[in-house]
Amino acid sequence: MHAIRPGRPGRRRARSTVLALVTVVSLGLTTMGMSPAPQDAGKKPQRVSDVAAEAPAARTEPTARTEPTEPTETTETTAPRVRSGEHCEPTRAGSKERRAGAAEACVSTSPATATPRQGRAAAAGVGSCDITSPGTYTYQRFAYCVTGLTILYVLRDSNGKEIGSGTLEVSASATLPAEGTGWSEQITATMTRASGDVTALNAKLRASCTAGCTTTKTSPWYGGDLTVGKSANGSVTYSSTPAANTAAEFTTSYKMYVTSPGATPTDPNASWDNPRRIRCDDAVRDVTGTTPSPGCAIPTVMAVVPMGAQGSDPGGAVAAYQWAQQNLADGWGKSKPLTREKSGTAGRTARTCGSAGTQPFDPNTDLVETDTCGEFPFAEAKEGGIDGARCVEVIPNASSGGWDTYILGDSRDMDPAAPCVRAHVPAADKQFADGQLTAGFESQRVIDADRFQVEFTTPAAVPQAPCLATPPTGSLPSGTGWIKNTTEPVDHVNKTITPIGPAGTRPAKAQACLGKTPGKGKEASGDITGWQDAQKFNADNPPLTSQARCHLIANILGGPGRVRDGGQNNLVPCWQSGMNTGTPSMRTYEFMAQSAVKESGFGVNDAIFYQVTPVFRDATSTIPVGVTMTASIERANGTTEALFPNVYVPNTKADTGLLNLGN
DSSP states (O other), rough: OOOOOOOOOOOOOOOOOOOOEEEEOOOOOOTTTOOSSSOOOOOEEEGGGGGGOOSSSOOOOOOOOOOOTTEEEEEEEOOOSSSEEEEEEETTTTHHHHHOOEEEEEEEEOOOOOOOOOOOOOTTOOOOOOOOOTSEEEEEEEEEEEEEEEEEEEETTTSSSSEEEEEEEEEEEEEESSSSSSEEEEEEEEEEEEEEEEOOOEEEEEEETTOOEEEEEEEEEOOEEEEETEEEEEEEEOOOOOTTTOOEEEEEEEEEEEEOOOOOOOOSSSEEOOOOOOEEEEEOHHHHHHSSEEEETTSSOOOEEEOOOTTOOHHHHHHHHHHHHHHSSBBTTBBBBBBOTTHHHHHHHHHHSTTSSSSSOOOTTSSSSEEEEEEEEEETBBTTOOGGSEEEEEEEEETTEEEEESSOOGGGGOOTTTOOEEEEEEEEHHHHHHHHHHHHHTTTTTTTTTTEEHHHEOOOOOOOOHHHHHTTTTEEETTTTTEEEEEEESSSSSSSSSSOOOOOOEEEEEEEEEEESSOOOOOOSSTTTTTTHHHHHHHHHSSSSOEEEEEEGGGGGOOOOSSSTTTTGGGGEETBTTTTSSSSHHHHHHHHHHHHHHHHTTTTEEEEEEEEEOSSTTTTTTSSSEEEEEEEEEOTTSSSSEEEEEEEEEEOTTTTBBOOOOO
């Protein structure tokens, strides 16, 4: 509040005051005391005599978040632009005030004292708009309000001595239409104090807005005579209808006329502006596809685009983008905002996923059906279009405890400084994420060149079997679990044929975490290590008998068998009747695991830790003499029980126990 100096009757004093206060806080969804819906623009101002005496409006506590994909609101505050400090006019000759000895009446408007700008991290417990700093405007993307704006009315005698005063407290709030062109602003003026010769005040208000906006109802109330504890309240209304594919920015302004009851004001003596601009646009037609979708927002409050995948949603791409935001150093969409750029989307997609990059995306339908490239940062953002060769490649996979993200290659080599991610996702998952993004652009009024953040929501982790909770490095998703195949070097991939084979690898161990929903296995194929040795052994020991490429992790349990799904490391040569099928055989124990996950007592968060190890004669062997198999049931509650112990299945012909294929 400005200091008041003695003055002579008839002198007008005006001292410009523009306070610059911007503090930024981050809240959950909150009503902030803002009007929930526009009122009828044709409704007449409310008479003060119709308003019951009331205390200032109670503060509104934050509401709980109800939708998992709703963004965290960003709330910011700014002091109003007060266009006059103290405004003085002589009292009218013969008036009640002049007869009481008052020579002049002065009015001053005082917002709160400015405080330094803060970061987005907010103090806990911030609620309605008047808590952070009374007298400042509070903003969210689609709302603004102010409380505690104080107007002081003072009467002074001819010597400049105060002989009476009264105080008004003004509050205002509005919710902008994310879809629509009109809105209302609720305004309240309450007389909070009186002293000396001032026992009542009269307050009138007129609202207006600048070019691009129309004030369709300028006055919130009729009358305006107030005594201590009494309020005048009502609404003003605005409208803005920008042309197609354009946006209009404007401000709202307020003029208040404060006098003693019965006095006639000639000029407004308390005036202020909403310090931030409002923007109404019809510039998100590109995402709606058909009908126009105009709406309004506070453009200086950065949009937070929600992207969520819950339950059975095809959310693989959303989960991969969330992983990138949380694990890569740039933290796109959080630590570093993104910028919407309508033009050039196809070119940015081509650089990250297509042939315009130095390493085009290579779909792997052996691992992911309808494999499609999901890029983050998005091609719809200016920051997208990074050369795909620089990206981390991942496969997201839904499990009972949420989403797991598997890094292709050795995750120990993953560089968190990588600037982007390329996700291998089904086409439906990419389409789902694209729909979430465009819906967010529309709902948050993100137009071209707007900066925005992204808030991802996926199911929270729940207690799981240990192997589900901690997939090892090098594993790949399979159903709601994972599979990992390891290899070891061998001098020759075939050693008994002429000429002998080149150096290569042979399977060393196969591990799987089998969830309630197994993966889709693949049939065996390929010229696997030892396959030509096995065919020669068969020819050398007639009659010819069926041979097979035995899955270490069975096809019926989701085991791979092709080239690009890593299946060559999951296959060993065997007799079809013998190690592969028969009693007992690998099939005996594979069926036990397959049956166990189907049992009603096997929960969605339980798993079987399943392991198969080929046994070789020596370091040069290309075909195992048998395999050892073991499996245990791991429960989500942390308990473990054996499904079958460490069993050995020989690689012999049928049930003869003879002609072991191992070399």
